[in-house]
Amino acid sequence: MLFDCPTPAIVMNAAAYSISGVNQKLYSRLKTSLQLNLRRQIFLAVCDDLELRSYLVAQLQTALRSPRFVSLNLNLSDPNPMAQVAQWLSQHGNSPDTSHSPGFQILGIEHLTRQPAPVQKRFLTHLQAIEYYLPGIDGTIVLWLPRPWLRSLQQSAPAFWDWHTALFEFEGDPAPLRNISQARLSSDRTLDSAIAPLPMLPADHYTDHSSLSQPPPAPVLPLYCPEPFTESLLEAAPIEESIWDMLTYDLAQLDAGDPPRNEATPKIPLTLREQNSKLKTSFTSTSRLTQQILAALTQEPALAEHQTALRTLQQIDQLLEQRAAPKTIAAAYRELGRLYQNQLEQGNPSPETLEVAIAVHEKALEWLQDDTLQWVDGANDLGNLYWMQSHNAGADAGATKLQQQLSSLQKAIHIYTLALDKTTPQANPHTYTMIQNNLGSAYGDLAHYQDPANNLLKSVEAYESALHSTLRYCDPQENTARNAATQNNLGTACWNLAQHQQPIARLNQAIAAYHAALQYYSPNSEPMHYAMIQNNLGTAYWNLAQHLKPNPNLNLAHSIVSPTRLLQLAIAAYHTALNYRTLDTVPTSFAATQNNLGTAYWNLANLKTTAQNDRKQQLQQAIKAYEAAIAAVEALSAQTEHRPALTFDVFATYNNLGLSYYQLASDRHHSLTPPQRQTLLEASLTQHLQALQGWEPRSDFYQTTLDYITQTTRAFHSEFGIQGQTLALSKIPANLLPEVMRKL
Structure with a gap:
C-alpha cells in the first residue's frame, strides 16, 4: 500500500520560520541537485530535528511540485522504499505535463526506531538489494534519515551506501538542550552547542582569580536527557488480530452508522468541527481518560490522534465488558500510547496531549502489574513523559507553573525509582542502564529547584551506576554513543557538584569523565560531539585552576597540578574545539568557545607566576578571542531583528x-x-x-x-x-x- 503525502505532517508559516545559514546553503544545494533531474541519483538527507526536517520537506515539495516531485511515507509493514517508488511509477507512470521521470523523497524512516528488530533488518536488506530495483527507476530519490540510521545504513547496507550520489547533513539550530521537548522523543538528538555564561572578570586585575565574585561557567547541558522511547522499550505484547483490527479502526467510517440516504440526495461531507461534535455526542463513556481526551479535542480539534483515541477507547470498553485477559487490555492501552508517542515525536507537545499520553500510560501500567519486564518498560516511558511535562513551561512561568514543573519532575524520579526496584543490571542491563541515565538527568534538573548539592550527588551516583552496569554486563562496543553520552553527563554533573562541595576532587572526576567520553568520538566522524566535549574539558581545566594557588617557585609553576599548567590545558582544549566549531558551521558555538578562550588567556596573563613578556602576548590573545566572539554575535544579529540566542x-x-x-x-x-x-x-x-x-x-x-x-x-x-x-x-x-x- 502506498502512502502519498504531498503535504508534510507539520505545516509551518515559512515566512515566520528561519533556518541557519549553513542549513540554507545545504537546502539550496539539495534543491539544485534535484532540479537537474539526473537519472538514478540517490541523495541522503540527514536531519535529527523533526521540525526543521518537516520545514525542508515542505519547501522542496513547494519548489519542485507534484507530480514532478513526490513525497512518500515509508510503509512500516514492509519497509522497502525502492519497491514503493517502483509501485508508484507503475500506477502513475510519467505525468503528461512533464517530459521526465519524477523525483521522490522518502519520509518516516525515523519511525523504524520503534519497530521490532526483524522489521529494521528487512529495511536494510531491501536497501542492500538496490541493484535489483535501480534499472526500473529513472528519477532521483531522497532518503530523509536521522543520524543513527545513517550509521546503520553505512554498516549494514554497504551496497546501497556505495550507490548513493551525495550526502546532505543538516543541523538543528543550536538551542539549549533543556528546551528539548521535541528532541526528547527523537532517537539521537544533536547536542547543545555552547557553554553557559562566563563571569565578569574581577575588578582588581592584580589579584589571583580564586577571588572570582561570580560562579564559573557551566559546561554544556547533558548530551542526552532522559532516554527517548526506544525500539526495545516499545515492543508491545503480541496483540490478537481482532484487537489489532479494532485499534486501527478507519476514521473514514465515522459516519458509517448514519441512516441510508436517498441516492438522489448528494452527500455533504462533514466538516472537521462537525465530525468532532458527532464523536462527542455518540461517545457515552464517562471514564476519566475519555473526559481528558474530549477536553484535549476541544483545545486541538484538528489533531486526528484524539479522534482515533476515542474510537480505540470504545473498543477497550468492549474488551472490559467481555472480561478480556489483562494482558490483552494492557496491549490495547500500550497501542493507544504508541499513537500519542507518534504525535509527540513531531515536537512541541501541547499540555493537553501530554496529559492524555500520561493518563494512557498510567492505565497501561495498571494492567501490567503481573508482567514485570513490560511494567518496567512502561514505567520508563511514563517517567519520560513526566520529565517532558516538567520542561513544558509554556508562556506562564509564574509560581504556580514552577510548582507544577517541580511536581512533574518529582513524579518522574519516583517512577524511575520504582522501575529500578523491579529490575537488575544482571537480568536486563540495557533497560537498567537507560533508566539510571534518565534518573541521573532528572536529579540534575531537580537540583535547579531544591537541595542542589544532595540532588547533584544523586545524579552523579545514577550516572556511575549506569556506567558500571554497561562495563560489567554489556558489550562496551554495543552502543558507543550512549556510553559517550553517559560519560559526558557524568562529567557535567561532577562539574556542577564541584560548585557546592569538594571542588578539587569533583573537578578532577569531571576531567576524567570528559577524557573517557573523548575515547568514543572520532573528530572525523563526530566533529561536533568531539568539539563539545573538548569545550567541556577546557572549562573543567579552567575551573580547577581557580581553586589552586600559584606556586611561587617558578621551576614548579608549570607542573601538572599548577594553575599555569591547567590554564594551558584549557587553552589547548578550546583551540581543539575551535577546529570544528567554526564561524561558518556553528557560529553561536564558535562565539561561546572564543569567549571561553579569551577568559582562559586573561586568567593566564594575570597569574603572579606569568613572565612579563608572556603576559603581554596572552592579553593580546585574550583580546583576539573576545573580538572574535563579539564579531560572530554582531554578524548573527545583523541577519535578524533580534540578538541571537546565546549561552553566554x-x-x-x-x-x-x-x-x-x-x-x-x-x-x-x-x-x-x-x-x-x-x-x-x-x-x-x-x-x-x-x-x-x-x-x-x-x-x-x-x-x-x-x-x-x-x-x-x-x-x-x-x-x-x-x-x-x-x-x-x-x-x-x-x-x-x-x-x-x-x-x-
Whole structure:
C-alpha cells in the first residue's frame, strides 16, 4: 500500500520560520541537485530535528511540485522504499505535463526506531538489494534519515551506501538542550552547542582569580536527557488480530452508522468541527481518560490522534465488558500510547496531549502489574513523559507553573525509582542502564529547584551506576554513543557538584569523565560531539585552576597540578574545539568557545607566576578571542531583528575586552608611545560603554562596569592630563556624566 503525502505532517508559516545559514546553503544545494533531474541519483538527507526536517520537506515539495516531485511515507509493514517508488511509477507512470521521470523523497524512516528488530533488518536488506530495483527507476530519490540510521545504513547496507550520489547533513539550530521537548522523543538528538555564561572578570586585575565574585561557567547541558522511547522499550505484547483490527479502526467510517440516504440526495461531507461534535455526542463513556481526551479535542480539534483515541477507547470498553485477559487490555492501552508517542515525536507537545499520553500510560501500567519486564518498560516511558511535562513551561512561568514543573519532575524520579526496584543490571542491563541515565538527568534538573548539592550527588551516583552496569554486563562496543553520552553527563554533573562541595576532587572526576567520553568520538566522524566535549574539558581545566594557588617557585609553576599548567590545558582544549566549531558551521558555538578562550588567556596573563613578556602576548590573545566572539554575535544579529540566542553574556564579553585593553595600556614593563597608549585606553572605554547597555542601572554588573569607566577616565588624566580627561569625558553619554564625575 502506498502512502502519498504531498503535504508534510507539520505545516509551518515559512515566512515566520528561519533556518541557519549553513542549513540554507545545504537546502539550496539539495534543491539544485534535484532540479537537474539526473537519472538514478540517490541523495541522503540527514536531519535529527523533526521540525526543521518537516520545514525542508515542505519547501522542496513547494519548489519542485507534484507530480514532478513526490513525497512518500515509508510503509512500516514492509519497509522497502525502492519497491514503493517502483509501485508508484507503475500506477502513475510519467505525468503528461512533464517530459521526465519524477523525483521522490522518502519520509518516516525515523519511525523504524520503534519497530521490532526483524522489521529494521528487512529495511536494510531491501536497501542492500538496490541493484535489483535501480534499472526500473529513472528519477532521483531522497532518503530523509536521522543520524543513527545513517550509521546503520553505512554498516549494514554497504551496497546501497556505495550507490548513493551525495550526502546532505543538516543541523538543528543550536538551542539549549533543556528546551528539548521535541528532541526528547527523537532517537539521537544533536547536542547543545555552547557553554553557559562566563563571569565578569574581577575588578582588581592584580589579584589571583580564586577571588572570582561570580560562579564559573557551566559546561554544556547533558548530551542526552532522559532516554527517548526506544525500539526495545516499545515492543508491545503480541496483540490478537481482532484487537489489532479494532485499534486501527478507519476514521473514514465515522459516519458509517448514519441512516441510508436517498441516492438522489448528494452527500455533504462533514466538516472537521462537525465530525468532532458527532464523536462527542455518540461517545457515552464517562471514564476519566475519555473526559481528558474530549477536553484535549476541544483545545486541538484538528489533531486526528484524539479522534482515533476515542474510537480505540470504545473498543477497550468492549474488551472490559467481555472480561478480556489483562494482558490483552494492557496491549490495547500500550497501542493507544504508541499513537500519542507518534504525535509527540513531531515536537512541541501541547499540555493537553501530554496529559492524555500520561493518563494512557498510567492505565497501561495498571494492567501490567503481573508482567514485570513490560511494567518496567512502561514505567520508563511514563517517567519520560513526566520529565517532558516538567520542561513544558509554556508562556506562564509564574509560581504556580514552577510548582507544577517541580511536581512533574518529582513524579518522574519516583517512577524511575520504582522501575529500578523491579529490575537488575544482571537480568536486563540495557533497560537498567537507560533508566539510571534518565534518573541521573532528572536529579540534575531537580537540583535547579531544591537541595542542589544532595540532588547533584544523586545524579552523579545514577550516572556511575549506569556506567558500571554497561562495563560489567554489556558489550562496551554495543552502543558507543550512549556510553559517550553517559560519560559526558557524568562529567557535567561532577562539574556542577564541584560548585557546592569538594571542588578539587569533583573537578578532577569531571576531567576524567570528559577524557573517557573523548575515547568514543572520532573528530572525523563526530566533529561536533568531539568539539563539545573538548569545550567541556577546557572549562573543567579552567575551573580547577581557580581553586589552586600559584606556586611561587617558578621551576614548579608549570607542573601538572599548577594553575599555569591547567590554564594551558584549557587553552589547548578550546583551540581543539575551535577546529570544528567554526564561524561558518556553528557560529553561536564558535562565539561561546572564543569567549571561553579569551577568559582562559586573561586568567593566564594575570597569574603572579606569568613572565612579563608572556603576559603581554596572552592579553593580546585574550583580546583576539573576545573580538572574535563579539564579531560572530554582531554578524548573527545583523541577519535578524533580534540578538541571537546565546549561552553566554556578550555584554560581559564587552566588559572583559575593555579590561584587557586597559591592562595593556597600563602595563609599564613595555614601552608604548603616547598615541599607542591613547588608542588602547579609547578602545577600553568604548568596550565598557558597550557593556553598560546590557545591564539594568541598579545591578551589580552595571555598577562594576561604571567603576571600570571611571578607572579608565582616571588613566586618561594620569597619562595626558586635563586634556586627556576631557577627551574621555567627551566620549561618555551625557546621562552618565554626573555619576562618573561624582566617582572621580
